[in-house]
Amino acid sequence: MYISTETFSLESYVKRNLNYLNNMVDKDNVPYFHVFWTEPAEAAHDWPDLTDVMARQLQAAVMLQEMTGETARLERIWTNKILDMIDKKTGLVHRKETNYCTSKVEMGCYALIIYMLVTLYQKYKSTEIKDIIDKMAASLFRIYKTDYAHEELQFSYGFIIKGLMSAFRFAGSSIAFEFAKELVKIVKESKLFTPDNTFKHGGHMHGNLRTLMGLADYALYMGDAVLYSRVCSIFEYVSSITTSFGFLPEVVGRKGDIVSCETCALMDYIGLGVTLANGGHPEYWDRIERMVRNHLVESQISDVSWLKSDGSRQDTHQFTWDRVGERMIGGYAGWSSPTHILAACETLTMWGGEELRNKTRAFQNCCGGSGTHAFYIAWKNAAIFKDGCLYINLYFDKLLNEAEIRCFEPYKGEVRIMLKRDCNVRIRIADHIDRQTIKVTKNSEIIEPVIFGNYLELNQCAAGDTVVFSYDLNAYEEEVEIGNDGFLKYRYRVKWRGSTVTELIPIGNEYKTVYSDFDKRHVPVFYGEEGPGRLYLGRNNFDKCKPTLSTINLDSGEGNFWNLV
Template sequence: MAIEYIQKDYPDFDIPPYKGTSYESWIPDTLDLAERADLAINGLTGPTDPEADYEAYWQVNFFRNPPIMWHDIDDVQPKFMEALPLLRIITGSQYNNQVDFAWMTTLLRSIGPDGLIYMPLIGRPWAKFYRGPDGYPNPVWKENGQTTNIDDPSVEFIAQPWVATGRLLSTMVVYYNRDNNEIWKTTAQSVVDRLTTLAIHKDSFSYYVEGSFEPNATVDKNSKMPQGVQAGLSTGRLIQGLTHVYKFMDYKPAIELAGKLVSYLINHAAFFDKDGKFIENTEERNFIHFHDHAIDLLFILEYATETKDMDLIKFVNKSYKWARTQGSCTVGFFPEIIEDIPISYKYPQHQRGCLVSETCEVTDMINLALKLTKIGIADYWDDVDRWVRNQFAENQLTRIDWIERIHNPAKEINVMRVGETDERVAERNIGAFAGWPSANDWSLTAGIMHCCTGNGARTIYYVWENVITYNNDKLSLNLLLNHASAWADVKSHIPYEGKVEIKINQRCNVLSIRIPEWIESNSTDVICLVNNHPKQTTWNGRFVEIASLNQGDTVILDFPIEEKTVTEMIGSVLYTLVIKGNEVVFIDPPGKTHPLYQRAHYRENNTRWKKVKRFVPDKHLDYF
């Protein structure tokens, strides 16, 4: 059965090409975010269903024989839709670009008569399978103010005011900034207008009732005000999208609504305490899911940055510093559940005891550290560097040979349910991100829930965008990673050697390079050569600065790098880690399914090289 959207047709639009300069280059075989972006494009477009307008599959189970993936309620695809054009900006890749058109079309066909975005149920039977522990998507609010549930045959379309709508606002912002088509701007504004009328407004804050909505729904203004996780899901997930609409489309009602939602989440939702600590003690849940809080904290920070609200920024910083204590700052492992789950709550055994993380938590913390650093409230560059190089990089699926080894032929299952597929599941998910990794293993069971892939893919762009920054004739290299840009090309030997090479592509008055945390400030062990001649440097905090560089100059920076051995409890397991620079090169005990940190080659002290195709975009979006 074909999917029936609320709109039968859609307005014309074009997808402009991703223009830039491509060239081949030999670079050190170390972490390269452009390469990871290229893989992630497969991880976003591969696990999609061409028979369902390229709808993304929600979860993947590599432990079943054969591996399968299946559809569920559609709250993940909007994350994919936002991230995909960002990754194409990095790489210039047109791989599987039929997916882009399909997703843009389905978005425009999902705009209801009241301006909100509606998910179709006809032709998508899997949309009724999901039942969250919080009861979502029920109740379903109707036009007459009454409620029903998603199993009611009369319910054909529902709107989600949480993940889907918030991320789709951001998606339309990305589209608009690429093609300048007014359709995205007017559509986003109509969504904001409807969200404003649908909210329950108090003097200083606003919120949404629990559940989902039919077109032109009316809600009971006297309904119970959501608390805890319900507040975060129903209200908090909208804040970033609203802030984006204001920032990039200059629509003031969006930031006004965002401000009222922030006030609710901070002051009235029993979601954070006064010091920013995550709290949860409601009827639905009495344990803390890290990501539910951390992602909303990031969105609050986006709002606070745009409105220059220093009190809010300080609140987020305080919360971030507390959150750092709940996981491993060494590798960037942050647990899915901060405290163990009560036995009465039905959660899989592997998710108990803080054994696993989700890529979602890792990305939340990376992005909080990055944003707080950018706005100058603190310096967390080393947090970003450690976590990107370790748990984040290891969480991306780059190999699939191990999947065959874990199958039990005696347990082969060939029966496919509605919404499931076993077609080339492993290959189609290369570049996706782990759903439940431990500190030493890519997966203890199952494999992927694609919310992690959406958040991981977007984080690649966030970090890539900030490796190098240029402002007032000052070029800053903030993270010593391989990178190609219009300003400079970077070749990073870390962790083989303490060495970075920078080729200047545009003249700059000052080149400022952040020195890794294992080197003391003002150390004389940092040696600089420009065009093979010694060059004087000046320390400025954690950066060394080199004056007056011209196009074509080559800068080489050398500094010590050594191994150290540490013992740390991560996710309730005691590990021994060998760390070179900031990168884990050995972990004990090792993983059993797909062990992480297979990095013995980094300990050789001689750089391995690889030939790559580099791409420098003509234009990138200053998105984060």
């Protein structure tokens, strides 16, 4: 839900995630992966909770603390839980065996754990954590061909590359780089991505995008222009099946009528797009801005009136029925449609044990911290200071040591920069701006800037200067279509004000049920007006609002895993 009373700051949305992080756990502070739309609603544990989900949510908690200055109640508890599971000699994780998970930790979980450990290392600069990173990378490098050979055909080998490259770049782990180099070779020789630079044959968007982010990181470090170019081409393919407001399919190649969007995929689209934008493709910033302002914001859970809880039922070791909806507020969608927080009533019966089957899945909490991770990527890169120059890449409020930036879209077309040191300034010109309407002042005096490509350039600005970049903010409309190849399509009319959607209107999408290839039957769907958690509401009066300045927190500039050049 868009906050329409203040200027656009990512900190405001991330703070909302605290409710979810602090509360959607059991009595032992272990997060729940599943939320089911049952009567009453229930949350349940599954195999990802002790490693995958906890690592994701700990990483999100660390990012949240840097963005907002507020500490999640469970950050230290989760840190200790994960460190206690790690063998200090080998760096390998030993997970408690339960009825819903085995003791063996999947390579995909290691990918998340090592990436989270690098994030912790950036915060604490702990030699203990650095030592664990080195040992974990070395042990996995030694055993992956034997213990994880069955995962080679999945994206898991590629999924860990970004974490390994971050371990190398930001924690100095040379063995992590050697392991990454080996896995890059395997991915390049695999059939994960086809010669036409797509994965039309099918693929999991989150896994493939995380793999591509790792490949881009590696290519930039190695100066591998061919690999980098291929990653850019595949990103173009992904963008071609992503709407202008940021809805993209969770799974490519489904043989049915259901298409839904996973917040984890939004996170990695933003991570990959930002990496490529910083690496020479500034035209990608517009795609990132529109996704963040629109479908990422809307993917945060706010309306849970459709989930009915039963606080009188006692929790079991695997299930809870207590305040399920209320505890999910501030989390993120697992399967949204363009107009609803949940696209379809799928049970996905191929997943989990018997106790988890034949129930409508409302949320998958791998996404529970991923939205915050996505906001963090955008926050770190909205404005950066580098080589004596301040770059304004995204029109979001931002506080740096070098400047305070205030952005007034969608209320009016204005970016205001208060400088704290002498520097040059470069401001991205959004693609919706009519350049004939641009006006720039410095200390209230009109100046003539230089426009070079996507950026407006101001040289020799001084500490204490106030620069104001203004432009006409226009309204426009478009029609978009989503759907799997060869199956039902769903159409929408999208009304825009600058980079912000003001209204999203379904065009004839009032299907009650459609065919699910996962459930092998027709299931209820929500692509029209009716359904749980209507999105894109309260966005049509921006021109009448006088927003207050949002509360923003200082970004020190350290730990940017996506600005690699």
